[in-house]
Amino acid sequence: MSKERIIYGIYDDDDIILNAVNSIREKGHHIEEVYSPFPIHGLDHALGLKYSRLAICSFLFGLTGFCCALLLMWAIMIYDWPMNIGGKPSFTLNENLPAFIPVTFEMTVFFGAHLMVITFLIRCGLYPGSNEKSPDPRTTDDKFLMEIHTNNDEKNIKKIKDLMKKTGATEIKEKE
Amino acid sequence: MKHEADIREPLIIGNKSLHDISEDIAKPIETSANKWWWALFIASVTAMLWGFGCIFYTIGTGIGVWGLNNTIGWAWDITNFVWWVGIGHAGTLISAVLLLFRQKWRLSINRSSEAMTIFAVVQAGLFPLIHMGRLWVGFWVFPLPNQYGPLWVNFNSPLLWDVFAISTYFSVSLVFWYMGLIPDFALIRDRAIKPISKKIYTILSFGWSGRAKHWQRHEVMSLVLAGLATPLVLSVHSIVSMDFATSVIPGWHTTIFPPYFVAGAIFSGFAMVQTLLLVMRKVVNMESYITIQHIEMMNIIIMVTGSIVGIAYITELFIAWYSGVEYEQYAFLNRATGPYWWAYWAMMTCNVISPQLMWFKKLRRNIIFTFILSIFVNIGMWFERFVIIVTSLHRDFLPSSWSMFSPTFVDIGIFIGTIGFFMVLFLLYSRTFPVIAQAELKTILKSSGDNYKKK
Structure with missing residues (x-):
C-alpha cells in the first residue's frame, strides 16, 4: 500500500x-x-527552486586564483631568487606589482571558470559515461x-x- | 511585456517548429557526407600532412631551415601565431560579449565560431612550440620546481604572460564551448539508432537529462562564464601585443598596440567566421538559421572594427611624425615606401579600404561579395602582422646588418599545414557535432521565428 x-x-x-x-x-x-x-524562463521560480549559488562559488574560486597567483609570483620572483633586470625596481612585491597584473588576472579567470564548471558538474551529477536519461527521450527534442x-x-x-x-x-x- | 520594433527581421525562417530544429541540426550527423565534403577533407588532410612533414623536418634539423637570419629573428612563425590567435577572437566575442548584450542573433552562429576559436588557438599554439626547437622541453614554460634549484621562469617577461594568457584562453573557451554542447549531445544521444553512436553520444552528453534545476544552474554558469570570458578575450590579444609593445624596437614600442590588436583580432575573426559559415550554411543546409540578416550583422561588425583598425594605422603614422623621434619616423616611412611597400599597401587596401564598401546595404547583403571580402580581410590581416614584425626588424640599428626576409619552403609548408589542420578539425566537427546551439536556439523560436512573428 x-x-x-x-x-x-x-x-x-x-x-x-x-x-x-x-x-x-x-x-x-x-x-x-x-x-x-531548453531552459524555460521563470520555471525555477514557479517550481519554488532556490536560486543557484554557483556565481558566489565562482567569485570565491576567482579570489583563490588571485591569491595563488600573487603568492606564486612573490615566492619565485621576490623570495626565492630576486633578479636585477635592467636595474628596474623589482625587489618587493609592491615594486614589481605592475608586471604581475596580467598573470594575476589570467589565474583569477582560470580558477574562477574551471572550478565553477567542476562544481557545476559535481552538483548536477554529470560525468562522462553517466547513463542517466530523462523518462521520455522526446524531452530533449x-x-x-x-x-x-x-x-x-x-x-x-x-x-x-x-x-x-x-x-x-x-x-x-x-x-x- | 517586451516590445519589439516591427522592422526587426525574423532570425529563424522557413516556418520551423521545435521538432524541425532538432531534425535540421541532427541531420548532418545522422546522414553521410557528400563528395564535396570528402574532396575538401582530402585536400585538407594532404595540406596537414605536408605541414607535419615540415614540422618534423624543422625539429629534426633545427630552426636554420627557416628563412630567419641574424637581423630578422622573428618572421612567419610569430606572424602566423598572431594571425591564428586573432582569428580565434570572434568566437569568444560572439558567445560571451554578445551574450552579455543579449543579442539573439548570436545563437545561430555561436557554436561554430567557438569551434573555430578553439581550432584556431590550437594552430596558434603550435608556432611557439615549434620555434622552441626542442619540443620535448616545452613544459619548461611553466613555473615547475626542478633539479636546477632556484631556476624559475621570469614573470616580468611578456612572453611568459603569453603562456598564461593563451593557456587560460584556450582552456576556458574549450570548457565554455563544451558546457553548451552537453544538452545538444543529449539530443543526438536520444535520437541515435546505431549502438555505436548511441554509446559515443552517451559518453559525450555526460548524462544530461534537462532537469529544471540543472537548467537553472546551466544558465547561471553560462552567464558567469560569459562575464569571465569577456575581459579574457580582450586581455589575450592585449598581452600578445605586449610581446611587441614592451620592446625597444621602433615600430613596435607603441602604447596603442593593445586596443589596436584587439580590434584587428575581432576584425579578422569575423572575416574567418564569414568564410567558414558561408560555405557551411550551404553544405549542411543551415540557410534557415544563418540568414542574410546574420551575415549582414557580421558585416557591420567587420566594417566597424575595420574602421577602428584604419584609425589605428593612421594614428600610428601621426604619432611617429608628432613624436619627433627620427627612428620612429623612419620605421613608418620605410614601411610605406621601403622594400616592403607592397606588403604595406596590400594591408592598407585589404584592411582599410575594402571594409568601407560595407556601407552599402546591397553589398552587405550579397553573399558572393561577402565571401570575397572575407578572404581579402584574412589576407590583409596576415599582412598586417607581417608588416609589423618583418619591416620593423629588417632595418636594424646598424645599416651593415640591414637584411631582407624570404621564406623557405618549410616556412610556407608549416603555414599551409596549419590551414589544412584547421580545416580538418572544422570539417570533422561539422559532421559529428551539433553545429548550432539548438537548445538555446529553441528559446528564441517564439520571439524570432518567422511563423510566430506573423501571428
Whole structure:
C-alpha cells in the first residue's frame, strides 16, 4: 500500500507547462521534476527552486586564483631568487606589482571558470559515461515532461491526472 | 511585456517548429557526407600532412631551415601565431560579449565560431612550440620546481604572460564551448539508432537529462562564464601585443598596440567566421538559421572594427611624425615606401579600404561579395602582422646588418599545414557535432521565428 507511484504528464509547449506548474502547485501538489529541451524562463521560480549559488562559488574560486597567483609570483620572483633586470625596481612585491597584473588576472579567470564548471558538474551529477536519461527521450527534442510522485491512493492519482489533463497535457503516463 | 520594433527581421525562417530544429541540426550527423565534403577533407588532410612533414623536418634539423637570419629573428612563425590567435577572437566575442548584450542573433552562429576559436588557438599554439626547437622541453614554460634549484621562469617577461594568457584562453573557451554542447549531445544521444553512436553520444552528453534545476544552474554558469570570458578575450590579444609593445624596437614600442590588436583580432575573426559559415550554411543546409540578416550583422561588425583598425594605422603614422623621434619616423616611412611597400599597401587596401564598401546595404547583403571580402580581410590581416614584425626588424640599428626576409619552403609548408589542420578539425566537427546551439536556439523560436512573428 505504501508503494510510491510516479506520474508523468507530457506537454507540447513551454508556456503551457509553465502555467500548468503554477496551477498544479496552487492546488497543493508537489512537483518532483520538470524535464525540458531548453531552459524555460521563470520555471525555477514557479517550481519554488532556490536560486543557484554557483556565481558566489565562482567569485570565491576567482579570489583563490588571485591569491595563488600573487603568492606564486612573490615566492619565485621576490623570495626565492630576486633578479636585477635592467636595474628596474623589482625587489618587493609592491615594486614589481605592475608586471604581475596580467598573470594575476589570467589565474583569477582560470580558477574562477574551471572550478565553477567542476562544481557545476559535481552538483548536477554529470560525468562522462553517466547513463542517466530523462523518462521520455522526446524531452530533449520538443516535449516537456512533468513528474509528480504520490502515494498509492487511486483517488489522489486520478485527481492529479485530471489536473494534468485540464492544464493541457497531451499525454499522461505512469511509471510501471 | 517586451516590445519589439516591427522592422526587426525574423532570425529563424522557413516556418520551423521545435521538432524541425532538432531534425535540421541532427541531420548532418545522422546522414553521410557528400563528395564535396570528402574532396575538401582530402585536400585538407594532404595540406596537414605536408605541414607535419615540415614540422618534423624543422625539429629534426633545427630552426636554420627557416628563412630567419641574424637581423630578422622573428618572421612567419610569430606572424602566423598572431594571425591564428586573432582569428580565434570572434568566437569568444560572439558567445560571451554578445551574450552579455543579449543579442539573439548570436545563437545561430555561436557554436561554430567557438569551434573555430578553439581550432584556431590550437594552430596558434603550435608556432611557439615549434620555434622552441626542442619540443620535448616545452613544459619548461611553466613555473615547475626542478633539479636546477632556484631556476624559475621570469614573470616580468611578456612572453611568459603569453603562456598564461593563451593557456587560460584556450582552456576556458574549450570548457565554455563544451558546457553548451552537453544538452545538444543529449539530443543526438536520444535520437541515435546505431549502438555505436548511441554509446559515443552517451559518453559525450555526460548524462544530461534537462532537469529544471540543472537548467537553472546551466544558465547561471553560462552567464558567469560569459562575464569571465569577456575581459579574457580582450586581455589575450592585449598581452600578445605586449610581446611587441614592451620592446625597444621602433615600430613596435607603441602604447596603442593593445586596443589596436584587439580590434584587428575581432576584425579578422569575423572575416574567418564569414568564410567558414558561408560555405557551411550551404553544405549542411543551415540557410534557415544563418540568414542574410546574420551575415549582414557580421558585416557591420567587420566594417566597424575595420574602421577602428584604419584609425589605428593612421594614428600610428601621426604619432611617429608628432613624436619627433627620427627612428620612429623612419620605421613608418620605410614601411610605406621601403622594400616592403607592397606588403604595406596590400594591408592598407585589404584592411582599410575594402571594409568601407560595407556601407552599402546591397553589398552587405550579397553573399558572393561577402565571401570575397572575407578572404581579402584574412589576407590583409596576415599582412598586417607581417608588416609589423618583418619591416620593423629588417632595418636594424646598424645599416651593415640591414637584411631582407624570404621564406623557405618549410616556412610556407608549416603555414599551409596549419590551414589544412584547421580545416580538418572544422570539417570533422561539422559532421559529428551539433553545429548550432539548438537548445538555446529553441528559446528564441517564439520571439524570432518567422511563423510566430506573423501571428
